[in-house]
Amino acid sequence: xxxxxxxxxxxxxxxxxxxxxxxxxxxxxxxxxxxxxxxxxxxxxxxxxxxxxxxxxxxxxxxxxxxxxxxxxxxxxxxxxxxxxxxxxxxxxxxxxxxxxxxxxxxxxxxxxxxxxxxxxxxxxxxxxxxxxxxxxxxxxxxxxxxxxxxxxxxxxxxxxxxxxxxxxxxxxxxxxxxxxxxxxxxxxxxxxxxxxxxxxxxxxxxxxxxxxxxxxxxxxxxxxxxxx
Amino acid sequence: xxxxxxxxxxxxxxxxxxxxxxxxxxxxxxxxxxxxxxxxxxxxxxxxxxxxxxxxxxxxxxxxxxxxxxxxxxxx
Numbered sequence: 001x002x003x004x005x006x007x008x009x010x011x012x013x014x015x016x017x018x019x020x021x022x023x024x025x026x027x028x029x030x031x032x033x034x035x036x037x038x039x040x041x042x043x044x045x046x047x048x049x050x051x052x053x054x055x056x057x058x059x060x061x062x063x064x065x066x067x068x069x070x071x072x073x074x075x076x077x078x079x080x081x082x083x084x085x086x087x088x089x090x091x092x093x094x095x096x097x098x099x100x101x102x103x104x105x106x107x108x109x110x111x112x113x114x115x116x117x118x119x120x121x122x123x124x125x126x127x128x129x130x131x132x133x134x135x136x137x138x139x140x141x142x143x144x145x146x147x148x149x150x151x152x153x154x155x156x157x158x159x160x161x162x163x164x165x166x167x168x169x170x171x172x173x174x175x176x177x178x179x180x181x182x183x184x185x186x187x188x189x190x191x192x193x194x195x196x197x198x199x200x201x202x203x204x205x206x207x208x209x210x211x212x213x214x215x216x217x218x219x220x221x222x223x224x225x226x227x228x229x
Numbered sequence: 230x231x232x233x234x235x236x237x238x239x240x241x242x243x244x245x246x247x248x249x250x251x252x253x254x255x256x257x258x259x260x261x262x263x264x265x266x267x268x269x270x271x272x273x274x275x276x277x278x279x280x281x282x283x284x285x286x287x288x289x290x291x292x293x294x295x296x297x298x299x300x301x302x303x304x305x
Contacts, residue, residue, distance in 0.1 A: 040269055041232070042276065047268040086268060 024130035025157065031055075031148045032128040038088070039098050040116035045152065052085040052179075053148040054171060057131040057141035061093045061101035065165045069143070071111045072168045083175055084150070087115035091141055092126060095119040136162050145171060147178065184229045197226035232276045239300050246273045247301055250283060253292035 025031060031053075035044045045053075056073070058066040073087055080087060091098075098117045105111050120126050120141075131141040143160035155178050160166050177188040186198040202223045203209045209222050217225035232243035239247065242265060249262040260270040274291055277283045282297035293301070 041272050043268060043272045044275075047271040047275075051267060086266060 023128070025128075025146060025154045027154055027157065029154055030152050031146065031154045034125045034128060036090075036118040036120065036125050037095055038116035038118050039095060039102065043088070043116060043118075045148075048086055048088075048148070049152060050150050052083065052150060052175065053088060053146075054080065054085055054175075055088045055090065055129070055146040055148060056166075057090040057126065057129075057144045059137065059140035059143070059162050060091055061097045062104070065163070066091075067101075067105060067109075069165050069168075070105060070113055071109060072165070073115065074111050074113050076168045076172055077114050079172055080175065083172075083179065085175055089115060089117035090120050090125060090131070091117070092120050092123055092139065094121055133159075133161075147171075147174060149178070149182075180229065186227075186229060189226070198229050200225040200227055232273055232282075233280065242269065243273055243277060244301065246270060247277065247282065247293060247297055250291050250293050250297075253286060253290040255290050259291070 023032075031045060033045050035042060058069060060066065070089070073089070077087055093101075098119055102113045102117070105113060118125055123132065126132050126141050129144065129146060131144045132138065133142045136142060140162065142162060143164070143166055145156075145158040145166065146154060147156040149155045156174055158166070158171075158174075173193060176194045177192060180186065180188060180194070180198060184198065185201070187201060189197075189199050192198070197218065200212065200217055203212055212225055213219065213222060217227050219225040232240055232246075234240050242263075245263045246259055246265070249259045254262070256267060256270050256274055259265075259274070260267040263270070265273075274283065277297065278285060278291070280296075281294060282300060283291045283293055285291050
C-alpha cells in the first residue's frame, strides 16, 4: 500500500465527476446524523448534543503525520474540555487497528489518546461528511475538521491534504472565536486571539451608523469598529 | 457491546453507570456522578436499555431493571 503522506506529483488519473461525493455538509446547517462504531463503543451524533464537537478524520492508522497529529490532539484535549468541546477521530480502519495504534502510541511515546475514534470501514460517515478527496486518495480520508456546535450545527470546516499535519492551536483559536461570537454577538478579526478586541458587526442602516459613532467604540471609520469584551 | 464484555460481565464503565441509577437519574446527573463524558453516558445508557438492563421513565430518568440489578450483584 503506498504511503500517501509522502509528497507526490499531481495524480496521473485526476478525479472524475463520478468520484465526487454526493453531498457535503454546509456551514450553518445541521450536521449529518450518524451512528458509528468507535474505540469507546457505538456513538451517535446526538450523544454530543449540548457539547461542542470537533469531528476530525485522518488518512490511516500507523502513519507518521497522523501519529504526530493524534498526539497533538491528545495534548490539547484538556484545553478543549475546558471549553466544553469533545474530540472524535475517524479513519477508514477497523476498531482493532485503532486500538492497536492507540496502544502503540502509548507504548512508543507515552501518550494516552483520550478521545474515541470512529472505525469507518464502510466509509459511511466519511461519505456523509465529504471526507474523501478522490483526487488525493480513494481509500483514505483527507485531514478534515468539522466543528459542530451544541445544537448540532456545522460551524466550521477545515480541509488539509494528506501531506500536511494540522495546527491544533488554530483549532482552539477557532473554537474560542466561535464561542466569543455566540456569547457577545460580535465577529473576530484576522489572527484574533482571546483578550484582543473584537469587531462590532457593521451597521445596516443610517440610524445604526449614527448610533455606533456615539457608542464609544474604537472606529477607524463607520464600518470598522472594535470593542473589548 | 461496549457495556458488556466478552465474558458476559459488565464493563467497569457500565457498572459505574448502572450503579449511578439508584435512585433513577438523567444522563446529565449520571455523567456528573461518575465523571464520564456525557456522550459516553448517553451511549452506554442506550446500549444498556437495548439489553434490557435499564428503562427510561416519562421524565427522562433511567432506572435499573431486575435484569440490571442481577448483573450488578457481585459474583457469588
